[in-house]
Amino acid sequence: MSKRVALEASFAVAEAARMADVDVTAAYPITPQTHIPERLAEMVADGELDAAYIPVESEHSAMSACLGAAAVGARTFTATAGQGLELMHEVVYVASSMRYPIVMAVCNRALSAPLSVWGDHSDAMAVRDTGWIQVFCQNNQEAFDLTLWAFRVGEDPKVLFPVMVHLDGFTLSHVTEPVILPEQSEVDRFLPKFQYLFALNPDKPMTHGAFGPPEIYSEAKIAQEVAFRKSKEIILQGWNEFGNIFGRHYFPVEQYRTAGAKTLLLTMGSSTETAKIVIDERRDKGEAIGLISLRLWRPFPFEEFRQIVKGAETLIVLDRCISSGMGGPVFSEVRSALYNEVPKPKVVNIIGGLGGRDISENDFEYVIDRSREIAKQGSEKMLETVGVRGKMIGIRG
Amino acid sequence: MVKQLTWIDMEVGNIVKEAGSASFRRTGDWRTERPIIDKEKCNKCGLCWLYCPDVAIRPLENGYYEPDLYYCKGCGICAKACPREAITISEEEEK
Structure with a gap:
């Protein structure tokens, strides 16, 4: 046993x-x-x-x-x-x-x-x-x-x-x-x-x-x-x-409450479990929001990923790394994977959780709300963060 | 001439399954200088053959030695090793 x-x-x-x-x-x-x-x-x-x-x-x-x-x-x-x-x-x-x-x-x-x-x-x-x-x-x-x-x-x-x-x-x-x-x-x-x-x-x-x-x-x-x-x-x-x-099942892209989701949050690693709490609360209030997590990072699971995000309007990518002068590396790859797809969600990038900074439930609330604003505005600043003190100003690509 | 392999021909991890395949490579074309052995001075001691790091000194049936110019890179170690200074290094000339 x-x-x-x-x-x-x-x-x-x-x-x-x-x-x-x-x-x-x-x-x-x-x-x-x-x-x-x-x-x-x-x-x-x-x-x-x-x-x-x-x-x-x-x-x-x-x-x-x-x-x-x-x-x-x-x-x-x-x-x-x-x-x-x-x-x-x-x-x-x-x-x-x-x-x-x-x-x-x-x-x-x-x-x-x-x-x-x-x-x-x-x-x-x-x-x-x-x-x-x-x-x-x-x-x-x-x-x-x-x-x-x-x-x-x-x-x-x-x-x-x-x-x-x-x-x-x-x-x-x-x-x-x-x-x-x-x-x-x-x-x-x-x-x-x-x-x-x-x-x-x-x-x-x-x-x-x-x-x-x-x-x-x-x-x-x-x-x-x-x-x-x-x-x-x-x-x-x-x-x-x-x-x-x-009896435990793994998939290249893990999904959590994604059925009919208009907004998808993408996380990798342990912060995914914190995000689930926030997704539960919002789902229970009737929001069409779900969570996905890239289990398989290489080889990149193009097929599964595209299939899963196809129906979403907004995809929020939380990166715990900065590719200097570029943005979040996961975001870059995810957006590139979707570029030729029709239809495709709007992809928003937030960077946080650097160097051991906790990503709390409140942080995820902010990530979701802020990302929706950015998606609605239609324009993006090149650097959006969560949990970082100080206002982001005048950053352009 | 080595066969032109396609990517499909590549072994897993680019392993070369037969030992000794380096002998197919003409390393002598890197050479800018070549050793010349003076048989008048040579006493057939074989130190040049022993010291050559590329096994490019060939023993001859008559007991003398000669560089194998297909592999010899002209490093000059044989000339240094020769106790009778029977080996000189001479610059390759363009043909």
Whole structure:
């Protein structure tokens, strides 16, 4: 029987890695991710997990060690956050283009300066284009579930891409919630052993990581991109199978009370749960408002997204990151995904929740009301914020 | 001539499944200088062959050595390694 226990999201992620029976973990501790490698190190030391724990000297080395582990066919896990993800940045690209199905939990953290260990999505957005499958969690159960799912999808012979599981720093990583832990037999049924056909082996030498001169680089990147887009099929299959075994169902775009909604609010990560409270109140008063959340960030779920927002008049996008000189990165992508659609909602962007600033119910009330004003005015200032002190004046694109 | 691969031909992760494929690459065309071995001075010790980082010094049946100009990049390590100064490095001339 599965059991319901109180777990921090970080411990839930470590528990998922343990139940997945990872072979290698190479990680460097950084707030707010620290509890994940700490717990894994403890499991290995106590004999609860038969794995190699490599205590590397930096995140750059952490990801590099993970490449080596994956190259010989080891089930490989790591975790990082914020500046750590930035330090490993160049190796993050290597993992996806060499098709190593490493699973990495990212406890989303703001980027310096000012120095901040607190949560927002700047680190996630900076690795948007790295070719990893990326999903966002809204609560601790999802952090457990999606970590487990990540191994299954990434290691599928039709996929072979690394997977990033984003969970908000502190808001999830350090919060204790009830989590349902499955039986090991259920996990084993869901997650087969990793069998990597191209594992490095001295008996049958081959080359991983050959260089790509101009006459082959383009073909290599297009082959990677086609395979990445095709991975969506297995992503969906993985969630389907997960639902069948564990009874919890995941979708590329999550919906909450969206039936007949004229206004849709789009959030990512843990603030989605706060937004639900506000949506409930407004729905109960008869407002045609719903909530959507991008579960799957890469590959971007164009089809599902367009289908779901088709009937809406206004789509409000809350970004927890600024792409300097541009606006919210989620907003930019969402608007671009809709540009050629007829009909399409008016898309409004609000930026908030930076560097650990809470996004409260009141903030969401403001976000919704203000967005409707902006949509009605028909013109947009290029910078709209929530929860930031001081009036926004004279900002033009 | 290496076959012109399309993106469909690419292996997963661009793995090269056969070992030793680097031997197909003519790295000698990077060269701006070439080694010339003076057989009068050479005592067939083989240090040039041993030191060459690209395995581009070939042993001959008569015991002497010669650079394999298909691969030799003209780095000059063989000339440095030769204890009898039998190898000189000479600039490639445009043909």
